[in-house]
Amino acid sequence: MRIGLFVTCLTDTLFPDTGKAVVTVLERLGHQVDFPAGQTCCGQMHFNTGYRREAVPMARGFVAAFGGYQAVVTPSASCASMVREYFPALAAEAGDPGLARAVAEVAPRTHELSVFLADVLRVTDVGGYFPHRVTYHPSCHSLRMLRVGDAPLRLLRAVRGLDLADLPDAEACCGFGGTFAVKNPDVSAAICADKVAAVRRSGAEVLCAADNSCLMHIGGALARQRSGVAVMHLAEILARTEETR
Amino acid sequence: MTAPGGSMPTYLGMPSFPAAARTAVADSQLRANLTHATRTIRAKRAGAVAELSDWEELRQAAKAIKDHTLAHLDTYLLRLEANVTRAGGHVHWAVGADEANAIVAGLVRAAGANGIVKVKSMATQETGLNEALAADGIGALETDLAELIVQLGHDRPSHILVPAIHRNRAEIREIFRRRMPGAPAGLTDEPAALAAAARAHLRQAFLSAQVGVSGANFAIAETGSLVVVESEGNGRMCVTLPRTLISVVGIEKILPSWRDLEVFLALLPRSSTAERMNPYTSTWTGVTPGDGPEDFHLVLLDNGRTSALADRTGRQALRCIRCSACLNVCPVYERVGGHAYGSPYPGPIGAIISPQLRGVTSPADASLPYASTLCGACYEVCPVAINIPEALVHLRAKVVDAKREKNFSPERAVFSLSGRVLRSPRLLAAAQRAAAASGRLVFRSGRIRRLPPPLAGWTETRDAPVPPPESFRAWWSRTRGGSGPPERAGPRS
Amino acid sequence: MSGTARDQILARIRAANRAVGLTDGGPDGAASGPRAEGYADADADADAAYAALARRYLRAHHDAAAHDIAALFAERAADYRAVVERVPESGLAPAAARVLATRVAAAPGPVLAPAGLPAGWLAELAAEITLARDEPPLSAAELDRAAGVVTGCAVAVAETGTIILDHGPGASGQGRRALTLVPDFHLVIVREDQVAADLAEAFARLDPARPHTLISGPSATSDIELIRVEGVHGPRTLHILLAGRDRGYARTR
Numbered sequence: 001m002r003i004g005l006f007v008t009c010l011t012d013t014l015f016p017d018t019g020k021a022v023v024t025v026l027e028r029l030g031h032q033v034d035f036p037a038g039q040t041c042c043g044q045m046h047f048n049t050g051y052r053r054e055a056v057p058m059a060r061g062f063v064a065a066f067g068g069y070q071a072v073v074t075p076s077a078s079c080a081s082m083v084r085e086y087f088p089a090l091a092a093e094a095g096d097p098g099l100a101r102a103v104a105e106v107a108p109r110t111h112e113l114s115v116f117l118a119d120v121l122r123v124t125d126v127g128g129y130f131p132h133r134v135t136y137h138p139s140c141h142s143l144r145m146l147r148v149g150d151a152p153l154r155l156l157r158a159v160r161g162l163d164l165a166d167l168p169d170a171e172a173c174c175g176f177g178g179t180f181a182v183k184n185p186d187v188s189a190a191i192c193a194d195k196v197a198a199v200r201r202s203g204a205e206v207l208c209a210a211d212n213s214c215l216m217h218i219g220g221a222l223a224r225q226r227s228g229v230a231v232m233h234l235a236e237i238l239a240r241t242e243e244t245r
Numbered sequence: 246m247t248a249p250g251g252s253m254p255t256y257l258g259m260p261s262f263p264a265a266a267r268t269a270v271a272d273s274q275l276r277a278n279l280t281h282a283t284r285t286i287r288a289k290r291a292g293a294v295a296e297l298s299d300w301e302e303l304r305q306a307a308k309a310i311k312d313h314t315l316a317h318l319d320t321y322l323l324r325l326e327a328n329v330t331r332a333g334g335h336v337h338w339a340v341g342a343d344e345a346n347a348i349v350a351g352l353v354r355a356a357g358a359n360g361i362v363k364v365k366s367m368a369t370q371e372t373g374l375n376e377a378l379a380a381d382g383i384g385a386l387e388t389d390l391a392e393l394i395v396q397l398g399h400d401r402p403s404h405i406l407v408p409a410i411h412r413n414r415a416e417i418r419e420i421f422r423r424r425m426p427g428a429p430a431g432l433t434d435e436p437a438a439l440a441a442a443a444r445a446h447l448r449q450a451f452l453s454a455q456v457g458v459s460g461a462n463f464a465i466a467e468t469g470s471l472v473v474v475e476s477e478g479n480g481r482m483c484v485t486l487p488r489t490l491i492s493v494v495g496i497e498k499i500l501p502s503w504r505d506l507e508v509f510l511a512l513l514p515r516s517s518t519a520e521r522m523n524p525y526t527s528t529w530t531g532v533t534p535g536d537g538p539e540d541f542h543l544v545l546l547d548n549g550r551t552s553a554l555a556d557r558t559g560r561q562a563l564r565c566i567r568c569s570a571c572l573n574v575c576p577v578y579e580r581v582g583g584h585a586y587g588s589p590y591p592g593p594i595g596a597i598i599s600p601q602l603r604g605v606t607s608p609a610d611a612s613l614p615y616a617s618t619l620c621g622a623c624y625e626v627c628p629v630a631i632n633i634p635e636a637l638v639h640l641r642a643k644v645v646d647a648k649r650e651k652n653f654s655p656e657r658a659v660f661s662l663s664g665r666v667l668r669s670p671r672l673l674a675a676a677q678r679a680a681a682a683s684g685r686l687v688f689r690s691g692r693i694r695r696l697p698p699p700l701a702g703w704t705e706t707r708d709a710p711v712p713p714p715e716s717f718r719a720w721w722s723r724t725r726g727g728s729g730p731p732e733r734a735g736p737r738s
Numbered sequence: 739m740s741g742t743a744r745d746q747i748l749a750r751i752r753a754a755n756r757a758v759g760l761t762d763g764g765p766d767g768a769a770s771g772p773r774a775e776g777y778a779d780a781d782a783d784a785d786a787a788y789a790a791l792a793r794r795y796l797r798a799h800h801d802a803a804a805h806d807i808a809a810l811f812a813e814r815a816a817d818y819r820a821v822v823e824r825v826p827e828s829g830l831a832p833a834a835a836r837v838l839a840t841r842v843a844a845a846p847g848p849v850l851a852p853a854g855l856p857a858g859w860l861a862e863l864a865a866e867i868t869l870a871r872d873e874p875p876l877s878a879a880e881l882d883r884a885a886g887v888v889t890g891c892a893v894a895v896a897e898t899g900t901i902i903l904d905h906g907p908g909a910s911g912q913g914r915r916a917l918t919l920v921p922d923f924h925l926v927i928v929r930e931d932q933v934a935a936d937l938a939e940a941f942a943r944l945d946p947a948r949p950h951t952l953i954s955g956p957s958a959t960s961d962i963e964l965i966r967v968e969g970v971h972g973p974r975t976l977h978i979l980l981a982g983r984d985r986g987y988a989r990t991r
Contacts, residue, residue: 007717009667013677014710016717035721041667046660048619050641054664061668144621173576177618184263184616185702186270190580191618192706220707223692302795309791316760317784319751324781332947338744390959390970407960414962436962440970447971452878452920468946478919478957478972485915486878496747501788503946507938508795510952514898518960521814522898525972526952527915533949535875536905536914547743551750557758 002032004069006062006083006110008076008212009041011233015212021239022075022113025126028239029117036065044082047090049179056094059087063102071120072110075235077142077211080112085145112142113235114210118151124158128238131161135204136234137195137218139211140173152210152234159237168198176217192221199229210234250604251549252342255373255401259587262612269581275411279582282410283573289519290570290626296521297511306508308630311564314501315554321466321499322545328469332531334541345546346377349458349491352542353383356489358455360384364473364483365392366460367405367567368493368546370589371602374458385458386450388479390443397424403583403591406517406569411582414439447479457483457538461494462566463509464543467502470530471543474513476523484527490538495546497563509566512628516568549602558639562597564629571623571633577616586613593623597636605644614640659699670718677719680712798935799897807896808930812980814899818955819968820976830927830981835862837977838888841923842867847885850876850921852913855890859911859927872913881916886923886973889913892950893943894928897936899955901926901978904948915949924973926953930982 003026007019026033042062043055062083066072074080084107091100117123136156142148156164175181175191195218199207207222209215212233219231259265269275294300314321326336339345345368353361361378363369363385375385375396387396391409395402398420402408409417418434421442428442459480463472471492473480484490500509514523532541554560572578572592583591587609588599596617600610614637623633648654666672693709695701703709715723741749800810808824816822825833838849848870851860860869870876870884890911892904903912918924934940944950957972968974 009673012673012717013680014712016713016715016720019717020720035718035725037718037722038670040670040673043667046664046667048638048641049660050614050638050643050645051657051660051664052642052645054660057664057668061670140618140620140622144625171622173618173620173622175576175618177620180615180618182700182702184266184577185705186263186267187577187580187616188618188702189706190270190276191576216710217707220703220709223708224706297799299795299799306791306793306795313784313787313791316755317780317787318755319748320780320784322748322751338742338747340743340746344743388971390962409962417962436965436967439962440959440967444970448882451971452882465946470946476957477959477970479970481915481919481951482971485919496751501784503944504938504941507936507941508793510937511795520954521817522895522900522952522954524818524953524955524958527950528946528952529949530947533905536949537916545747547747547750551747551754554751555754555757560754560758 001070002034004066004072005033005035006039006042006066006072006074006079007035008074008079010216011075011212014216015233018075018212018233018235021233021235022073024239025117025235026073028127029121029123034069038065042079042082043090044079045178047082047086052090052093056090056099059090059103060099062087063099063106066106066110067102069106070109071116072106073113073116074110075113075210075212075233077112077139077146077148078213080110080115081141081145083107083110112146112148112210114142114151114155115146115148118154124154126155126158126238128159128240129161129242130159130237130240132206133163133165133204134206134208134237135165135167135199135202136170137167137174137199137207137209137214138170139209139214142210143171148210155234155238156208162237165202165204167202167204169194170198172198174214174218176213178213181217188217189221192217196221196225196227200227205230206237207231208234208237250552251371251547251602253371253373253589253603254342255376256588256609259607259609261608262585262587262616265585265587266581266616269585274413274416275582276580278411278413279579282407283579286519286573290516290573293515293519293521297515303508303511304628304630307512307628308564310500310505310508311629312561314499315497315560315563318496318499318554321501322496324466325464325469325499326545328466329531329543330469332469334469334531334543337542337544338547339544340547342372342548343377345372345493345544345548346374348544349374349493350378350381350383352489352491353378353456356456356540358383358489360386360454361456361458362386362388362450362454362483362487363392364457364459364475364480365389365408366458366493367589368460368495369458370402371548372493372546374493386447388447388451388483390440390477393443393447394420397421401584402589404569404572405567405590405592405594411584451479451482451486454483454487456489456491457487459484459490459492461492461498462513463506464494464499465501465503465505466499468530470503470528472506473527474510474523475525475527476518478525481525481527484529485537488538489540489542491542491544493544493546495548495550497550497565513566513568516570516626516628553598553601556601559597559601559636561631562594562601562636564631565594565598566629568628570626570628574622574626576618576620576622586616588613593617593633594631597633597640600640600644605640605647611644614644655699674716674718677712677716681714681716684712685714796936797938800935802935805935807935808933808980808982811894811896811899811928811933814896815901815955815978817899820899820955820978822978822980824980824982827981827983830979831858831860831862833979834859834888834925834927835864837925837979838867838886839864841925842885845885845922847883850881850884850887850913850917852887852889852911852917854907855888855911860888872917875914878916878920881920884921886925887913887917887921888925888927889918890927891932893940894933895937895940896933900940901928901953902940902944903951903953904944905951906948915951918951919972922973923975923977925977925979927979927981930980
């Protein structure tokens with residue numbers, strides 16, 4: 001399959017290794033990966049902060065870059081949610097039937113990575129090897145908006161050598177919430193503190209999630225505490241093999 | 246259509262949420278009380294809900310019934326008025342809080358009383374009824390144990406269902422010892438002893454009261470019946486024993502018919518107190534000779550509800566049946582409690598109702614839609630399926646749009662500029678190169694410990710990532726050129 | 739805007755619904771068309787749309803054909819710390835006499851017996867126990883001095899363990915609402931044929947014009963640290979006798 005990779009502005013700018021890992025995994029499974037250079041951002045940060053007008057050009061950019069791809073894959077549940085759940089409303093508000101039509105075409109073909117692997121390709125063993133104790137945090141977008149279910153856990157369980165530890169209170173929010181982390185830093189930190197405590201209680205060496213936004217937030221607190229716990233995106237764990245660890 | 250909003254006089258001048266939250270988050274007693282209470286009820290609720298295999302069907306039916314009612318609200322209100330009147334009651338209409346308070350005060354004086362007993366009513370809290378009556382020389386005695394605790398403690402309620410959740414038993418004992426006339430000497434802080442003290446304190450008031458004031462959980466249009474759902478029995482006392490009963494009810498509390506109670510009484514107790522059914526539910530229609538009040542008055546309250554009704558996305562908030570399940574699962578509420586929301590309606594539902602009833606311009610109301618991480622836990626537990634995250638994001642746009650008239654806003658400038666960068670691949674790539682350069686030069690240690698405002702809040706408690714030397718798109722362009730796959734297979738870099 | 743508050747509110751409601759695109763029977767489901775003048779059409783539109791609402795929930799969570807709903811009622815009422823006893827019809831009078839004698843011994847005073855209470859229920863009451871009638875109506879203070887009250891009920895709900903009084907006249911003997919509110923002890927006699935499987939059936943049996951009291955256990959509060967505490971303002975003890983066809987009885991508490 002020819003797959004359009006939507007790497008997301010956050011991963012593009014701050015966590016390029018995640019993007020590289022997605023490419024590695026998909027090519028390992030025999031697919032062809034394109035990176036349409038016209039892509040930028042899904043507009044979620046602006047949309048969620050109330051700047052909906054400013055998000056419309058980003059939606060236009062997205063459909064222009066990705067129209068025509070059989071599948072669009074992104075390593076972010078929150079960005080996939082933006083495209084699938086909110087682009088239609090954005091197009092309707094913009095009063096742009098052309099945009100609405102383009103969105104109706106591309107949104108259903110836009111998948112978060114774990115959903116694409118486990119439910120679309122129906123593959124859970126992607127050939128990964130990662131001999132470490134890992135715990136998984138389900139981001140709120142993946143859990144409640146996209147409803148990815150246990151797709152990420154099935155993928156992690158198939159990674160050779162990986163010791164999957166339960167995360168206590170896993171379904172609790174991490175407290176990032178986009179601009180919430182900056183507008184309400186005290187509450188954000190208070191919520192994060194409980195998530196960090198749970199991660200440390202799990203005994204894991206690595207915290208894994210399918211969203212770099214959550215990882216940046218929880219990881220930043222784990223680093224501040226000198227906890228010794230690393231954070232890795234799901235794609236980066238799946239990309240590791242015996243050769244590349 | 247511009248309908249003037251409602252007002253909540255007692256809550257004027259509340260600070261913005263972030264400011265109030267900063268204090269609350271640091272209050273260790275409050276944090277301990279909230280954590281214990283919300284986690285307990287959360288688990289119980291899950292068990293109560295799991296018992297019903299058709300919970301989702303009940304939820305969808307409730308949502309449909311409420312949406313239908315709102316779509317025909319005028320018809321149903323007229324039907325309710327006709328049926329209450331036919332059954333011997335009187336119906337009054339109040340556009341705003343002051344009007345509602347004045348109607349109640351007038352009725353109390355006409356009954357020749359200078360005091361009332363009150364059963365918990367969010368609507369009267371919203372209008373500031375007690376304060377308005379006090380200004381008129383009329384005493385209002387709160388009879389819900391929690392409202393009594395709040396009243397004696399000169400405090401404000403902090404939760405829809407359990408208004409004194411921010412108090413533990415030791416604090417409650419102190420309040421009773423110091424402020425409850427006739428509190429027994431040597432009162433312990435055992436919950437049973439505290440409840441017994443409240444019972445003794447209120448009993449005489451109940452048995453001699455002339456006027457009772459209540460709200461209602463539901464008002465049935467088809468029959469003119471009102472329904473009050475409670476646990477302690479003080480509701481029964483207030484709606485049965487006095488000669489005059491006044492019920493202040495928001496116009497959105499109406500249901501079309503008697504049979505709809507089979508849906509809502511299945512959903513409400515399990516969602517709120519996590520029981521199959523609450524101890525007492527009372528229904529009455531107008532006046533019943535020989536049984537209960539001889540004089541019944543229903544005050545229908547708008548106070549901004551019609552503003553919410555005019556908002557296609559926001560009106561779903563009017564489905565609310567005040568169960569408080571959303572408060573108990575909210576990670577934000579759990580850390581700050583109800584006072585930080587600056588409204589009689591706290592938590593997730595408060596964040597979408599308060600700005601719609603009061604408008605989005607006050608510091609409190611402009612900040613409430615942002616008092617959320619959009620985690621969606623509230624939507625999952627709402628028995629009438631209010632999509633609270635959707636409503637929050639919608640209200641954020643309203644707040645932003647209301648400010649667009651203003652000349653300059655630093656935040657808008659940042660979002661405008663970043664918006665231009667983020668929609669242009671060229672500008673984005675340029676910004677990434679600049680960030681990578683600063684990363685190489687300045688942050689060689691690999692960690693950022695402190696960021697300047699407006700991002701300083703981030704680094705108060707977290708390290709920030711250093712921009713890597715090469716963005717993803719730069720890497721792709723360098724190693725793969727163009728949009729397509731590599732021209733020849735080789736080791737990945 | 740001019741006019742009374744009522745006029746203003748109704749006008750705002752209509753304008754609001756128009757503003758969001760809901761004319762008569764818009765997305766609500768009934769036939770579409772501009773709103774006609776006069777209330778009659780609005781009523782018909784509302785009723786048609788209401789009748790069309792989908793209700794996919796269960797009418798009863800335990801089917802009476804497959805479950806012993808009387809036993810379910812007993813079990814669930816006992817969950818609330820009500821005292822529940824199942825007795826055969828023939829054992830009802832002795833059981834009522836025993837329960838009331840125990841109560842009066844612990845808390846002396848008259849027992850309230852509303853009009854219409856079946857005479858047979860109290861046929862074996864000990865002579866020392868004073869029965870008080872509510873004719874002429876007793877004062878609040880007199881109600882407060884009673885040892886307790888004994889009533890029947892209108893219907894009981896098995897699923898939720900609830901007793902519903904409709905305070906009606908006639909042979910159910912329930913009395914006006916204050917009679918079961920002020921005294922500290924309430925003995926309710928429920929016949930098995932009065933037990934409905936669930937809320938839907940129960941509400942269908944009631945007349946909304948009457949006042950109702952739904953009772954699910956003795957009074958309680960969770961206002962202190964969310965710990966449930968029994969006995970605030972309503973009767974602190976609720977004792978239920980569930981009378982069925984003659985067979986062995988079991989005490990469920």
